[in-house]
Amino acid sequence: MSDHELKGFPPAASEAAEEKGDWASLVERMVEIEKRLNILEDKMASTGGTVPLTPEPAGPGTSFDLERRIASPFLNYLGLLALLVGLGLLIGSWMEARPWAAIVLACLSAIALAVLGQWIKGRASENFSLTLEGTALGLVYVACYLSYVWGGIVVSLTAGALVMLLAMKRALQRNSQLVATFALLAALMGTLLLRSVRSGESLLFGYLAAVNAAALWSGRQKGWIGLRFLALLGSHVVAWFWYWSHPTAQPLLASVFPVFTFVLFAGIVPCSPLSVAEAALGVVNSVCFLAASLSLLHGYRPELVAWTPLILAGVHGVWGLYWRTSRSFAHFSELHWWLAGVLFAVGLTFPLPLVAVAIGWTAQGFFLGWIGTRRKRIVLRSAANLLGLAAAVATLLVLRPFQQDLPQSLPLLAAAAFCASILFQHRWLQQYHIQMGNWEWAAHWLLVVLATLLPMWAVSREIPLRGETMFPSLAAPLVTSVLWASYSVALCLVGWFWFSAFLRWMGVALLVMTTLKVFLVDPVALSGFSRILSFLLLSLFLLLLSYLLQSRRR
Numbered sequence: 001m002s003d004h005e006l007k008g009f010p011p012a013a014s015e016a017a018e019e020k021g022d023w024a025s026l027v028e029r030m031v032e033i034e035k036r037l038n039i040l041e042d043k044m045a046s047t048g049g050t051v052p053l054t055p056e057p058a059g060p061g062t063s064f065d066l067e068r069r070i071a072s073p074f075l076n077y078l079g080l081l082a083l084l085v086g087l088g089l090l091i092g093s094w095m096e097a098r099p100w101a102a103i104v105l106a107c108l109s110a111i112a113l114a115v116l117g118q119w120i121k122g123r124a125s126e127n128f129s130l131t132l133e134g135t136a137l138g139l140v141y142v143a144c145y146l147s148y149v150w151g152g153i154v155v156s157l158t159a160g161a162l163v164m165l166l167a168m169k170r171a172l173q174r175n176s177q178l179v180a181t182f183a184l185l186a187a188l189m190g191t192l193l194l195r196s197v198r199s200g201e202s203l204l205f206g207y208l209a210a211v212n213a214a215a216l217w218s219g220r221q222k223g224w225i226g227l228r229f230l231a232l233l234g235s236h237v238v239a240w241f242w243y244w245s246h247p248t249a250q251p252l253l254a255s256v257f258p259v260f261t262f263v264l265f266a267g268i269v270p271c272s273p274l275s276v277a278e279a280a281l282g283v284v285n286s287v288c289f290l291a292a293s294l295s296l297l298h299g300y301r302p303e304l305v306a307w308t309p310l311i312l313a314g315v316h317g318v319w320g321l322y323w324r325t326s327r328s329f330a331h332f333s334e335l336h337w338w339l340a341g342v343l344f345a346v347g348l349t350f351p352l353p354l355v356a357v358a359i360g361w362t363a364q365g366f367f368l369g370w371i372g373t374r375r376k377r378i379v380l381r382s383a384a385n386l387l388g389l390a391a392a393v394a395t396l397l398v399l400r401p402f403q404q405d406l407p408q409s410l411p412l413l414a415a416a417a418f419c420a421s422i423l424f425q426h427r428w429l430q431q432y433h434i435q436m437g438n439w440e441w442a443a444h445w446l447l448v449v450l451a452t453l454l455p456m457w458a459v460s461r462e463i464p465l466r467g468e469t470m471f472p473s474l475a476a477p478l479v480t481s482v483l484w485a486s487y488s489v490a491l492c493l494v495g496w497f498w499f500s501a502f503l504r505w506m507g508v509a510l511l512v513m514t515t516l517k518v519f520l521v522d523p524v525a526l527s528g529f530s531r532i533l534s535f536l537l538l539s540l541f542l543l544l545l546s547y548l549l550q551s552r553r554r
């Protein structure tokens with residue numbers, strides 16, 4: 001805005017003429033640019049180039065872009081996988097009668113795919129070319145694997161290791177995980193499908209070790225989590241397939257590879273906090289190691305199969321303690337402890353009776369609840385709640401009336417341990433002022449209710465078993481009423497001194513339930529003086545509790 005306009009006067013004539021000149025020059029430039037664009041479009045159309053640069057409304061060809069980006073790679077990967085399976089089956093069928101033909105076929109297939117990848121490089125998607133190159137390198141590795149029939153194991157493994165290093169080098173140069181992945185996939189597919197090859201366990205495990213070392217090293221260099229998943233999981237699958245198809249394999253040599261792969265996990269993850277994918281990689285590795293251990297022990301030491309999860313839990317616990325002292329790998333310790341806890345909880349169900357399982361789950365939940373409360377970790381407290389619910393179900397099953405094949409003290413011990421564990425956890429939550437969410441609150445109070453009701457269930461079970469020896473002159477319903485009333489009053493007193501309104505109200509509710517039993521059940525089940533004594537004792541407990549509630553104010 002000019003000075004004239006700022007002062008409230010109309011613009012001067014010279015300024016108005018200057019603005020009109022600027023607009024005219026701008027319009028002339030726009031017209032000139034439009035003419036040049038039209039000339040450029042005419043030239044491109046005459047030479048068979050791309051479509052005109054002016055925007056056009058979206059037509060039916062727009063969906064082709066989605067097909068090119070999604071459907072084309074999917075068909076590419078699926079087609080190469082089918083090609084690898086077919087070549088593997090064909091090479092395996094030729095290996096017994098004509099090994100030279102099988103090796104030549106693998107080499108020629110690799111050359112053909114490499115040439116096709118170079119030819120298609122400038123004509124289609126670059127990813128298509130990279131997958132073909134990786135598959136070709138994997139087939140060369142398979143040819144090296146089969147060349148043991150001519151050069152022996154040492155030459156075969158040396159040539160294979162060089163080829164795999166070349167494949168990983170090409171992947172790093174291209175900065176493409178596809179090259180490394182398809183090279184590894186072709187290498188693993190060769191071992192999996194060539195089941196008729198009797199090359200010996202040493203060649204197989206040397207081959208898998210070389211594949212793992214190269215793939216996991218390159219995966220760590222570039223952070224390729226998919227390649228590491230494929231290396232570990234695929235190698236476990238190949239090893240398991242070898243165990244299944246070669247039952248006479250040497251147990252010492254067969255156990256080397258699962259241990260090697262399990263220990264190798266710590267060396268392939270960067271020295272930084274674990275991501276979700278890397279933690280999942282550790283879980284998959286542990287599950288595969290457990291499966292391999294079960295398979296080996298089932299074939300050689302069947303009596304130890306049931307103890308395998310507990311043994312592996314101990315191994316994870318030792319690893320957790322070991323990595324805790326290292327600054328670089330301290331984040332591994334928590335993962336190992338979580339795996340140890342899960343394996344311990346699951347492993348208890350195999351070799352031990354149900355009452356021992358209930359006590360073990362109670363102890364584990366007690367420990368996790370203590371740690372989670374002190375460190376204010378909701379994950380640990382949630383795990384403690386899950387273990388508490390499982391322990392409650394197991395304890396209820398142990399306390400069934402027809403479960404009489406166990407020592408009489410063990411079910412009572414399981415119930416007492418569960419109740420003490422839950423009450424202590426409840427006390428800790430109040431002491432440390434833990435703020436619970438809705439789900440944690442519901443699970444915790446469900447456990448507290450079960451902990452208060454479980455002793456009455458245990459008492460009801462024990463009276464028919466021990467009533468005749470401990471109370472020979474009293475009827476069983478009378479003893480049940482007395483014990484229920486005593487427990488209700490004791491619960492009120494504990495809630496009184498712990499400042500817990502919940503325990504006090506639970507005691508009152510259980511005493512009301514005992515009162516209903518005395519008024520409705522005992523007159524029918526008892527007779528004579530026992531019926532009178534039942535009412536007198538109930539009145540004594542009710543009056544005592546009423547006096548305590550009125551005389552002391554909290």
